Amino acid sequence: MENKDPSRKTVIGLLDIYGFEVFYVNSFEQFCINYCNEKLQQLFIELTLKSEQEEYEAEGIEWEPVQFFNNKIICDLIEEKHRGIISLLDEECLRPGDATDLTFLERLEEKMGNHPHFVTHKLADKMTRKTLERGDFRLLHYAGEVTYCVVGFLDKNNDLLYRNIKDLMCQSKNDIVKECFSSMDPDSRRRPETVVTQFKSSLQKLTEILMAKEAWYIRCLKSNESKQSGQFDEALIRHQVKYLGLMEHLRVRRAGFAYRRKYDVFLKRYKPLCPATWPHWRGVAADGVEVLVQHLGYLPDEYKMGRTKIFIRHPRTLFATEDAYEKCKHELATRIQAKYKGYRAKGEYRKQKEAATKIESCWRGTQARKEKEKRAWAVKVIKKFIKGYMTRGQAKNTDNSEYLAFVRQNYLNRLKDNLPKTVLDKTTWLTPPAVLTETSEMLRKLHYRLMVRKYVRGITPQKKAQFQMKLITSSIFKGKKDSYPQSVAHPFADSRISEEDINTRVIQMIRNERIKYCVPVIKYDRNGFKPRQRQLILTQTAVYVIEEAKIKQRVLYTSLKGISVSNLTDSTIVFHITREEPKQKGDLVVQCDHLFELLTKLCVIANKQNAIKVVQGSINFEIQAGKGGAVDFSTGPEPMVYKAKNGHLMVVATRARTR
Incomplete structure (x- = not known):
């Protein structure tokens, strides 16, 4: 570049180099x-x-x-x-x-x-x-x-130039071309290089x-091959960084001291980080820097003190210092703001405190007057309440009318939260005060009627039929037979034997009579009391005792003069039959696990509620004309049925459980 100052003999040269060339074929x-x-x-x-x-x-x-x-x-x-x-x-x-x-x-x-x-x-x-x-x-x-x-x-x-071509170049009128070939000796006979x-x-x-010169380097990187803005080819950049030797240069610079700065510049920037150097350092800048780095905790191998500069080896040390400085700037600004805001707020606070004191004094006076009025009213109310309590047993008058109204309201509120939940709950009704005895009884009846009504409306036809039969069972056995209380919770079934389990021949023989109920039973022979597994079928007109495909006995409801059961927990039933024909078999002795269900069904079908008797001790029955037998009942630890030595059928039942 041209130097326009004749007194200074300086040169600025520009060396432009692209870099390494690596092609598919390199020559x-x-x-x-x-x-x-x-x-x-x-x-x-x-x-x-x-x-x-x-x-x-x-x-x-x-x-x-x-x-x-x-x-x-x-x-x-x-x-x-x-x-x-x-x-x-x-x-x-x-x-x-x-x-x-x-x-x-x-x-x-x-x-x-x-x-x-x-x-x-x-x-x-x-x-x-x-x-x-x-x-x-x-x-x-x-x-x-x-x-x-x-x-x-x-x-x-x-690839050498011929001598005549060199001579021609030396005669060129272009100064640059002529200068390039002027050093060549045209008479030289040496072989050209x-x-x-x-x-x-x-x-x-x-x-x-x-x-011989002071070199400065400008590294140019090509961001993409298409020469377009906004595109950055990372692979291409990496390739250029590698071939330009930038990594080696950085390693050389970082291997020594990464940061160096004059003492006064360094101290001016970072002096807020140390209380000894802030806000002003009165001594030599180098001493201030030494105090500052000691306060920051620099290790001896992290920095060196030169004649005019401080040298910091690792970038992380400088980064930590810069981070601390950035944080310190905010703290300093916060302190200044706090001082100024405190000054402003203190004056504002004094004004507000004076105003608040005046407002408080007026407000407290108003509140005290209101409180006085409330207390006076409360004293009157308490006096009236005590007087009403003392005269609560007297007729209603001006002295106790408010107290009695309070008693009524309080009782009704408590009663609302403690009403019985079920019809069977007879104990949770609150005891009323004397003035509400009649009202409480009326409310209790209304509430129970309402619960009964709700319960009845929720009963299905099937459940209603169950209750009707249970009611018949209760009228017959309640308080008479010991096993009745345990049977109340068990619902009655329509039948205990399905028609598929009954022999088809039996069904054909009784097809004219509609089957109402079937249950398995144990029949005891009249002679010897040997147990036999049988099926008991109730139709519209008669009771049938079935053995597989045979009808062992048919008992018309009209010939059924009575039914006897014991008062114990056993399941033995004796059917007393009228002997209208000479060949008519005697009374029927059976044992049925579903005793209450069977007898209730029989009462409904044959209308024999009055024919069932609950007997204590023994039940006599007829075996045939002029010959009879008996069933004796007793209690024991285990249920048993056997023929006693006296020729009677002995039934041992377990003792009834007491609640």
């Missing part, structure tokens, strides 16, 4: 470009370390060696004299004989076979060999691996110029 041109980038990367590292070291020396900070990848080994591999790739390429171009690109590759394999950054198809292992052609060699650059094809290397390196040697010399001069 001689890519080799030269990548070699240039290797040299510039080496220069970049040296300049970076140099600037860091100079600043540390100027501040009196001890320089600590930084571990980083030094690509000098790759540069030596390419440019070392007599052993580098460039030297071997020039030898192959200049030597007599039949030199080819493949002989050049063989020469490289011979000289560099053990180098860690060089590999060919011949030198590679089995896995790497699959990625290399026989005419390729691979260099491990600092930014990655690049595979070069040796085809054309010798021809491109020997090869392309790669010229490139190496030019790069060496560029390096010397850069080393």
Whole structure:
């Protein structure tokens, strides 16, 4: 760039480099470009370390060696004299004989076979060999691996200008072209340098110029390949960051001290964090910084004090300090606000306190007057209540009318919350006061009638029929037979034997009579009292005793003169039968588990309520004309039925359970 001040001999130069080139096929041109980038990367590292070291020396900070990848080994591999790739390429171009690109590759394999950054198809292992052609060699650059094809290397390196063309260039009227060829001696008979040697010399001069200058770096990144705004290709950015060596630069900078700042600047920013430095530090800035970092708790290896600057090693230390500063700013602002608000609020409070005191005094006076009136009224009410209580037994008058009204209301309210829930509950009705005795009795009757009405309305026809039969059972057995109370809770069934379980022949024989009820029973023989399993069927006109397919006995309801049962818990029934015919069998003795159900059904069907008798002790029955028998009843620990020694049927029942 042009310098307009003649007194200052300064130069500003701009070096524009794109970076590494890695194509699908890389040849001689890519080799030269990548070699240039290797040299510039080496220069970049040296300049970076140099600037860091100079600043540390100027501040009196001890320089600590930084571990980083030094690509000098790759540069030596390419440019070392007599052993580098460039030297071997020039030898192959200049030597007599039949030199080819493949002989050049063989020469490289011979000289560099053990180098860690060089590999060919011949030198590679089995896995790497699959990625290399026989005419390729691979260099491990600092930014990655690049595979070069040796085809054309010798021809491109020997690309020399003819002498007449050089003479023509020297006669050019363009100053730049003429300057480029002016150094060439037209009379020189030396062999011209090869392309790669010229490139190496030019790069060496560029390096010397850069080393003599103060270098500043501008790293440009291409966000996407399509050159459009708003698109960010992460993979492309990562690739450029890697090839530009930015990570190495950051590692070099962070390996030393990540942050450095002059004492006065550092103290001015962070002095609120320490009470000793806030709000003003009266001494030297360096001493104030030392006090500040001691208060913040910096460890000795986290910072260094230079001549004019403080050096902080780790970013996390600075981040913690900055976070504390951000928090402190809010606290300082809060303190200022609190002081100002306190001042304003204090004056406002005084005014409000005076006003509140006046309002309170007026309000308390008003409340006291109201309270006085309430107490006076309460005294009158209590006096009247006590007088009413004392005259509660007298007739209603002006003295006890309010008390009696209170008593009535209180009793009715308590009665409302304690009404009986069921018809059978006769004990929960509250005892009324004397003035409400008659009213309480009327309310009690009404309430029970209402509960009975609700209960009756909720009864189904089936349940009603059950109750009617239970009522008949109660009229016959209640208070007479010991097992009756236990039977009340068990509902009656329509039949205990279904028609499918009755023999079809029996059904055909009694088909003219409608079957009303069936139940299994045990029949005892009249002679010997041997038990027999039978079915007892009640029809419209008669009782049938069935043995499988046979009708063992038919007893018309008209010939049934009585039914006897004991007063104990047994289930024995004796049917007394009128002997109208000579062949008519005698009385029937059976045992039925459903005694109350059977006899109730029989009473309903045959209208024999008055024929059932509950007997104590023994029941006599007729076996045949002129011959009789008896059933004796007693109690014991277990129920039994057997023939006694006196020839009677002995029935032992268990004792009735008492509640």
